[in-house]
Every structure is written in structure tokens, then in C-alpha cells.
Amino acid sequence: xxxxVVLVTGASSGIGEALARxxxxxxxPLVLTARxxxxxxALARELESAHGVHAVAIAxxxxxxxxxxxxxxxxxxxxLAVDWLVNNAGFGTAGRFDRLPVERELAEIRLNVKAPVxxxxxxxxxxxxxxxxxxxxxxxxxxxxxMPFSATYAATKAFLLSFSEALAVELSGTGVHLVCVxxxxxxxxxxxxAKIDVSALPSFAWMSAETVxxxxxxxxxxxxxxxxxxxxxxxxxxxxxxxxxxxxRVAASGMRGQV
Amino acid sequence: xxxxIALVTGASSGIGEALARxxxxxxxHLGLVARxxxxxxALATELHAAYSIxxxxxxxDLTKSGAVAGLVSELxxxxLDVDWLVNNAGFGTLGRFDTxxxxxxxxQVALNVEALVxxxxxxxxxxxxxxxxxxxxxxxxxxxxxxxxxxxxxATKAFVLSFSEAVAVELAxxxxxxxCVxxxxxxxxxxxxANVETGHVPSFLQQSAxxxxxxxxxxxxxxxxxxxxxxxxxxxxxxxFVPHPLLTRAAAGFIRxxxx
Numbered sequence: 272x273x274x275x276v277v278l279v280t281g282a283s284s285g286i287g288e289a290l291a292r293x294x295x296x297x298x299x300p301l302v303l304t305a306r307x308x309x310x311x312x313a314l315a316r317e318l319e320s321a322h323g324v325h326a327v328a329i330a331x332x333x334x335x336x337x338x339x340x341x342x343x344x345x346x347x348x349x350x351l352a353v354d355w356l357v358n359n360a361g362f363g364t365a366g367r368f369d370r371l372p373v374e375r376e377l378a379e380i381r382l383n384v385k386a387p388v389x390x391x392x393x394x395x396x397x398x399x400x401x402x403x404x405x406x407x408x409x410x411x412x413x414x415x416x417x418m419p420f421s422a423t424y425a426a427t428k429a430f431l432l433s434f435s436e437a438l439a440v441e442l443s444g445t446g447v448h449l450v451c452v453x454x455x456x457x458x459x460x461x462x463x464x465a466k467i468d469v470s471a472l473p474s475f476a477w478m479s480a481e482t483v484x485x486x487x488x489x490x491x492x493x494x495x496x497x498x499x500x501x502x503x504x505x506x507x508x509x510x511x512x513x514x515x516x517x518x519x520r521v522a523a524s525g526m527r528g529q530v
Numbered sequence: 531x532x533x534x535i536a537l538v539t540g541a542s543s544g545i546g547e548a549l550a551r552x553x554x555x556x557x558x559h560l561g562l563v564a565r566x567x568x569x570x571x572a573l574a575t576e577l578h579a580a581y582s583i584x585x586x587x588x589x590x591d592l593t594k595s596g597a598v599a600g601l602v603s604e605l606x607x608x609x610l611d612v613d614w615l616v617n618n619a620g621f622g623t624l625g626r627f628d629t630x631x632x633x634x635x636x637x638q639v640a641l642n643v644e645a646l647v648x649x650x651x652x653x654x655x656x657x658x659x660x661x662x663x664x665x666x667x668x669x670x671x672x673x674x675x676x677x678x679x680x681x682x683x684x685a686t687k688a689f690v691l692s693f694s695e696a697v698a699v700e701l702a703x704x705x706x707x708x709x710c711v712x713x714x715x716x717x718x719x720x721x722x723x724a725n726v727e728t729g730h731v732p733s734f735l736q737q738s739a740x741x742x743x744x745x746x747x748x749x750x751x752x753x754x755x756x757x758x759x760x761x762x763x764x765x766x767x768x769x770x771f772v773p774h775p776l777l778t779r780a781a782a783g784f785i786r787x788x789x790x
Contacts, residue, residue, distance in 0.1 A: 336595070367700045369658050373651030377644060384689070385639050388682065392632035399628050414692075422696035423647065426689045430643070433673075433688035436778050437681035441626045495775070512770060516754065519699050 273352035274325070278302045280333060280390070281360030283310040285459030286409060289484035290357055291318065291326075297488065300325040302346060302353070305360065306332055327351070333360050333386035334378050343393045353394045354401070355491070358387035358431075359409040363424040363465035365526065376423045383427035388434070395447065402446040405491050408435045412455045412503055415510035416518035420526035424465070428453075432496065439494035448494045452487045454478065455503035467526075476502075532611045533584065536664075537561040539592060539649070540619030542569035544718030545668060548739035549616050550585075551577065552747050560585040561610055563592070563601065564619065586610060592619055592645035593637045602652045612653045613660070617646040617690075618668040622683035622724040624785065635682045642686035647693065654697075654706065661705040664750055667694045671714045671757060674766050676774075678782035683724070687712075691755070698754035710755045711746045713737065714762040726785060735761055 277294050281287035283305035291303055295318040303311045303326060311328035318326040327349065331342040346353060361383040364375055391406055398404025413421065414428030435451035442449055456477050462469050483499045490497040498504045510518050536553045540546035542564035550560055554577040562570045567589040574585035586608060590601050605612065620642040623634055650665055657663025672684035673691035694710035701708055715728050715736045728736065742758045749756035757763045769777060 368651070368697050369654040369700070371651075373648060376647055376651055380639075380644055380647060384643065385636060388639060389632065389636060392627070392630075392635060395628040417692045417695035417699070419696045419699035422693050422700065425696060426693035429692035430685045430689040433676040434681055434685035436676035436774060437678045437684060438627055440676075440678040440775075440778050440782055441628075441681060511774070515695055519695050522696075523699050 273350050274300060275354040276300045276302050276325075276327070276346075276351045277355040277357065278304065278346065278353045278390075278394070279357040279359060280304050280331075280386070282314065283307040285461060286454065286457060286480045286483055287357070287359040288314060289480035290359060290407075290409075290487060293481070293484040293488045294355075294357075295322045295324045295326065298322065298324060299355070300327075302327045302329060302351060304329050304331045304333075304342060306330060333390075334382040336381075339386050339389040339393065343390070352397065354398060354403065355405040355407070356390060356394050357407045357409070358390060359407075360386065361409065361427070363421060363461060363467075365421045365424070365465050365467045367420060368422045371423075379423055380427060383424075384430050387431060391438075398447045399442070399445050404447040405450065406435075406438070406447065407450045407452060407487065407491060409452045409454070409487075410435065412453050412498060412507055412510070414453060415507045416515060416522060418526065419519055419523035421465075421467075421522075425522075436496065442494065448491065450487070450491055450494060451496045452483070452490070453496060453498045453503075453507065454483045455498075455500055455506070457483050457499075478503075532609045533559055534611045534613045535559045535561045535584075535586065536614035536616065537563065537588075537605070537610075537612045537649075537653070538616040538618060539563040539645070540668075541573065542566040544720060545713065545716060545739045545742050546616070546618040547573060548743035549618060549666075549746065552740075552743040553614065553616075554581045554583050554585070556747070557581065557583065558614060559583050561588055561605065561612065562586065563588045563590050565589060565591050592649075593640040598645055598648040598652065602649075611656065613657060613662065614664045614666070615649060615653050615657075616666045616668070617649055618666075619645065620668060620686070622680055622720065622726070624679055624724050624726050626679060627681045630682075638682050638686055642683070643689050646690060650697070657706045658701070658704050663706040665694075665697075665706070665708045666746060666750065667708070667710050669694065669710050669712045671712050671762055671766065673712055674769065675781045676778045677785055678778065679785050680724075680726075695754055707751045708754060709746065709750050711742070711749075712755060712757045712762075712766075713742045714757075714759050716742050716758070735759070
């Protein structure tokens, strides 16, 4: 019988790393994946010695065509069965869309959208057959409304949020839970990679990756959308109820200083 | 000397075809993109005869890697400048996601999302440089409501809506207009391809492709999003206030597969 494991994508830093640590603390065996194998291996060794869980590091490039399939094949080859999929790997870009290199926008879509769809598509059927499992998609508050100057990023998160909400209903009664985690500003490498200047943001606007991960793991027991943080929850209520054009304008004025 | 055209993807049927006809009637030269070259040829000949416009046929499968770049390159070789881009090509599937062929779900993302973003990304900068142009992105009323059994499709449309609304704000002052079109149930081949039953939807809630095309063209420059059909617009406005989990479950009841 294959060992049941939790697969965390983008586990080499940020929310993915925090999720891996938090899940290991609960005693679950893990497969950690990202492009940076050295970081993954260091993390795997640390989790094995700290929590006594089996942790495997597998390098993958989920933004490449064939990347997700290769990862799934490698996991099967090692006789592991994924019963908890954490689709966390992703990145953002910022700037006026017509001035941004289109190849990077497309890479963002491949990683933030296509990879989660493909990994879910490949791993969900077995979970449904077994009658248990979790698919946890890390979206963002940006999924709740359009974000000028981060148009593609917010749209990829809108996709993930919509996709997760629909799947959660499809899967009711199957024993498989679909959780969509929507963090706000979180202290990770995200802003640096996206080249956003966030030095002006007050400290209370931030959450730590550990807090996001802790809330996410507690929410894994049932399907639903989790927005991390009280203030963020209030913001998403505004984003849902206010006219979308107003939401877009508010987001735009927030982004203008940062890009 | 370059010719300015309106480029319409998915022009071989449905809303794409209706938009091509409407734009030809308004005197625009066209570039018609779809997989079915014979249909495009027939349409091009008909529109040339009826409206004296030039219609270039550009067969392409936009789900294939490199297809968009190839299309843009072909436009360049033929001396065609796109000043009106209609990102219409798209399709949907019906069924519980875990039971559907994955390749087709990924093709939906490739066509409804990636091709749209790539075409926009490649054709928008010249429009901005010229200080004029239109980008019209076809989403769907499903963009507003995650729909079980059409999870991937409605998610792709949520992407298109969010993306279009954001870029529309970015383009303020450039002279280029972005419009996101959100049709409701429309009488086209969509239902056949997706195997969706719409017979239970009363006809006053359905629109023809011509109505959708007409409303869309008239909305350009006036607002960033048009939800087609008065009742659909009212519905979208009211549905904002329904809690999402409830809304999503209700949407599931609306979608039915065809019998047989």
C-alpha cells in the first residue's frame, strides 16, 4: 500500500515553506517540491529530524509544459500517494500590462493557473476513489476584485478562487475537501520577485507566513474559502459588495505608489 | 501601406461570426481567425460582396503553443495592423471536474485565457503607440458565479473579467478602449460543444448572437464591461448580495447535461 503524503508546491520559501513546517508538526509525511532542490533538501532534513516525519524533496518546474506530469509520475514511481495537495507555487508581476514582457505574464499563468488545474486533475480522481483527501489552493485577496497594475496576477487568483468554489460544491459528499486560502499581504519573497515597493505599508497590514499557514491547516477539515486575518476579511466583504469599478479604482490608487 | 483591421478570433460561428458581420457592416476591414478555414473563406467572400470590405482569412489553432506568435507574425507579413482586437475564441465543458478528460480542461485554459492574454499582450502596445484602438474580450455571465460542473469554464471567464477590468483602468488616457463582454445564455454552437441543455431556460432569457454582437459594439467606449441582456444585468446586480457558497450551489442546479 502506497504511503499517503502531503504534496506542497513552492515549498522552498514563503507560505509554501510555512505550510510544510506546520503540516509536518501535525505528523504528516511530505513531498516538497519547487525548483530550488538545495533548499528543499535542507528543509526535508530539518523536518525529518524535528518532527520525525518522512519528508521527500523532488525538484520540479511546474511552469514548464510537462512539469506537472513529470512530478506526478515521479511521486508514483516512489510508491507515494498524495492525499493532500497544496497548490501554493505561484508568483506575481506588477506594472502596466502593455509595458510588461508578455512571456513573463504567460509564465505566470502557466504556474498560477495551469499547474494547479493539472495537478488537481491528475491527483483528485484517486482521492475521490479513496473517499478522502484535501486539495488546498493558495489564491489571494487579489482574487476578489480586479487589480490595475497587477492585472494578470489578480486574474490568476480570480481563476483559482472561482475554480475552487465550484469544485468544493462538486465534491460535496465525496469525502474530499476543497479549501481556498486567500492571504493578504504576507512577509515572503513575493514582493521582491514581483518588484513591488512595499516600504510605505504600515506593519499592521502584514501577516507572517506562519500565521497564514496555521490558519490554513486548521481550516483543512472542511471545504470553503479562508481569508486570512480580520482586516482582510472585512476588505474582501467590501470587494464583493462594492461595484467592481470602484474596487478597481481603489486597488489602482494603492498600486500606483508601489510599482 | 499597412491596412488596419479588426481581428476576430473564433470567427467561424456564434458570437465571433456575428461580431465579424457587425463590424463589416460598420465598414471595418477584417482578419478572421478560427480552425475551420472553409467557413472563414465563405464568410470572407460573403462579407466582401455585401459590404465591400477586405477580409483576410487566418486559420489557426490557438490552443497550440506558438500559434499566437505565428498569427502575429503572419499579420506582419501581410501588412495588417490590428486596431480592433476581438478575443472571442473559447469553449466550455460540462461535468464534474475529476471525471473530465484533463487535456480538454487544459485546452480551455490555453484558449480562453492564455491565447487571449498573449494576443492582447502582443497587439496592445502598437495600439497604445498609435493612441487609438479597441480590445474586446469575451467573458460570460459565468464570470460572476462559480458554476459546479462548469468549474474550469467559469473560472476562465472570471479570469477574463478581472483581467479586462484591470487593464481598462490602466489604459485610461491612452485612447485605447478595453471592453469585457459577458453574454448570458446565447443561441450558438457553444451548447452543442459543451453538451449543455438550455431548453429549460425560457426564451426571453436567451439572446441571439446578433443581439450580443450589437450590444457589445455599442458599449465600446462607454463602459468597461457589458453584461448582455437587461434581465442578465439585473440578475448580476442582485446576485452580488447572495452569499457565495449559496450562489455557487444554486448555479449548479441551473446547468444540466443534454439527454442521450
